[in-house]
Amino acid sequence: MDTSDKRSVRVRNLSALLTAVHRTGGASRAALTLATTLNRSTVGALVGELAELGLVVETQPAESGGVGRPSPVVVPADGLVVAALVPEADAVTVALVGLGGRILARRRIARDAPPRAEELPALAAATLDDLRREAGGPRILTLGVAVPGLVRASDGLVRLAPHLGWRDAPLGSMLEKACDVPVLLANDATLGAIAESVFGAARGHADAVYLNGGSSGIGGGILAGGVPLTGSAGYAGEFGHTHVADDDKRDAAGVPGTLESEVTRESLLRVLGLGAVDADALEAALVASADPVVLAEVDRQLDYVATTVGTVVNILNPQVLVLGGFLAALDAARPGRLTGLLRDRAMAVPLEALEVRRAELGSDLLVIGAAELALGPILAEPNAVAGRDALRAGRLRR
Amino acid sequence: MDTSDKRSVRVRNLSALLTAVHRTGGASRAALTLATTLNRSTVGALVGELAELGLVVETQPAESGGVGRPSPVVVPADGLVVAALVPEADAVTVALVGLGGRILARRRIARDAPPRAEELPALAAATLDDLRREAGGPRILTLGVAVPGLVRASDGLVRLAPHLGWRDAPLGSMLEKACDVPVLLANDATLGAIAESVFGAARGHADAVYLNGGSSGIGGGILAGGVPLTGSAGYAGEFGHTHVADDDKRDAAGVPGTLESEVTRESLLRVLGLGAVDADALEAALVASADPVVLAEVDRQLDYVATTVGTVVNILNPQVLVLGGFLAALDAARPGRLTGLLRDRAMAVPLEALEVRRAELGSDLLVIGAAELALGPILAEPNAVAGRDALRAGRLRR
DNA sequence: CTGATATGTTGCAGACGCAAACAATCCCTC
DNA sequence: GAGGGATTGTTTGCGTCTGCAACATATCAG
The missing domain is CATH 1.10.10.10 (Winged helix-like DNA-binding domain superfamily/Winged helix DNA-binding domain)
Structure with missing residues (x-):
């Protein structure tokens, strides 16, 4: 009540x-x-x-x-900030973010191998100390972590992070011990959705869906009624594993014929003949290419994307669909094609008001998202900043 | 703010x-x-x-x-009630419901042809007068309508109700004029979800999905964080049009290869050799049948249901999935099969805590759901009962 | 009949936001 | 450049609401 x-x-x-x-x-x-x-x-x-x-x-x-x-x-004010931690397969990013979403200091630590969960706390604590000095010694209120995997909302346990090789990692409690601040964790794509809804392409819209294509797969986040939709345990938004084709290709989670098994960054790089490039280079190459093989692959992937987006429109009736990562590049390479395909994949009425946009926050996305998570308890109860224990309560919930 | x-x-x-x-x-x-x-x-x-x-x-x-x-x-108290109106293809149901969800009076008016939107107001007004007398003359505060179609949340316009043959019907304003009470409208399956979450199988669960199979197709409703998910315009929950197969069978909305085009009550009746029977008879026949043709059809349909449910679990991570209508019968005919199939259609982690249940409210479902809709403004602002104009404001929104 | 327990009732105090009156500061016009 | 109008900060008093504590009431156990 x-x-x-x-x-x-x-x-x-x-x-x-x-x-x-x-x-x-x-x-x-x-x-x-x-x-x-x-x-x-x-x-x-x-x-x-x-x-x-x-x-x-x-x-x-x-x-x-x-x-x-x-x-x-x-x-x-500058004196109170939150910290953001973004562990990825090839790098760990740590940042200090103030109210207003301003990034006061950030450091990206490149890695050859994915970081192990056990080594993160020490790394984060040391880096935060450095950044804090750089930023003039503000007080760090909370730490938000954007995890590329499934995070149990009730206690922040990382149930599964395939691309980091983690399973049931108690990252939250380890970080709390090492950094001595309340730690909040959530799925990275969910946080991306929140970031885009507060400062990016979905700003001002209560019902939005964010769909991101990264090197590790496809994920997303849902905003329903202005509130992030977490699901009962925090695992909502796994759009990569929706069924799109009757074949046996299995994705990382072992589900056959899913979006993530058909639509991949690697396939695009292969047909383009590119190696490891960043998001901008991939998009530039896609937009510039006139190779029919490339076009065919783009269209093939867009077809599957349209199927999932159609399902999303039918089920969730969002007003804005935000495309991030290489999904934005696919759409940019074939302007209008996705929205055209949608007319055959979704009901006409909920499609009427849909706007398809591209993500705006670029490389800041997950830092902003993690900071937004960390700011949650502070925004909810500014009163309680003094006693930091009060912030330790809820993780991502509503 | x-x-x-x-x-x-x-x-x-x-x-x-x-x-x-x-x-x-x-x-x-x-x-x-x-x-x-x-x-x-x-x-x-x-x-x-x-x-x-x-x-x-x-x-x-x-x-x-x-x-x-x-x-x-x-x-x-008995003196203040709400009214419920449920127009369906073969009948119109009108009822008076008190706080606590008690149905004080109801009448089902069988019809040969679907009711036209224009004739409903007079019919509803007359029937409500009768019911009010029966119930001892309580004051009717609001009227809730469960519409088998897409209802625009902002103004209650019925955009599309295929099985009634309606398109852009201003039912709400017509009813308000005829019955002289504030009228609220919403999709029937969405209201079913609400009803099951308040008094039925999903009681006490904040994150639930209701999936209903009726003679007119497949629909559903979502509860996220304890709140009905409406989407930006009120059209959310159309699970019937999710992609499940790579074929060209088109459903009523013209989308190919969807759940609703593959999974139908008619196919079940056909293989059973039955004519028009009610839900209980269909389920009894399904459970009793040992005909391999029937079993094959049941399994075929369950396979498609599993695909959609898998998508739902991945995207929404509900704690409870409530099956209604003939979908409950399918599950009852092959106990455990659906949950078994899910292991191959959804990610393991969000599947862990999922409970699949059958709907509990039976034939009262939509009456309770419509009443719940009608009660919304009263529960939100009990203060404002005196001035009924205050109730006219929000329709189904949070 | 008495003591323990649980709950309704009453009076009071604290917290809070609002309205109104007043003060401060800027723009515009003559 | 002086005065008027407009907008906004500031202060004060008031009404409303809830919590608390003390007291009253009703039941049960023995």
């Missing part, structure tokens, strides 16, 4: 206000008053409390824009 | 309390205090207000169960 005593009112209003500051990156008190529909005096008091907590600072009014008394601008 | 002035606290607490009374069907004040985590005195005041509004009545304490002062039992 969603009851509320009187104290929760303050918490909710602080949360709404801080969220507004975070999402806009800073706004005048007058604008915040408008955005929250609260009273001037109330906003004044709330901003005062947030400032006292060290979460925001009030700066001089911007250059005068109109008539009337200038309104001080409320911007995120 | 989800801010809240002080008055909304009262509203939220009243809502939580009334929702608890509704879902339990009646509870002692002590139990409500426990359920809401509110204070004894607060619950007392809130119950008093709900009683004054005519929504609940306090009855004598139940036969003494333990030590201590007996706690009066709070039960839904």
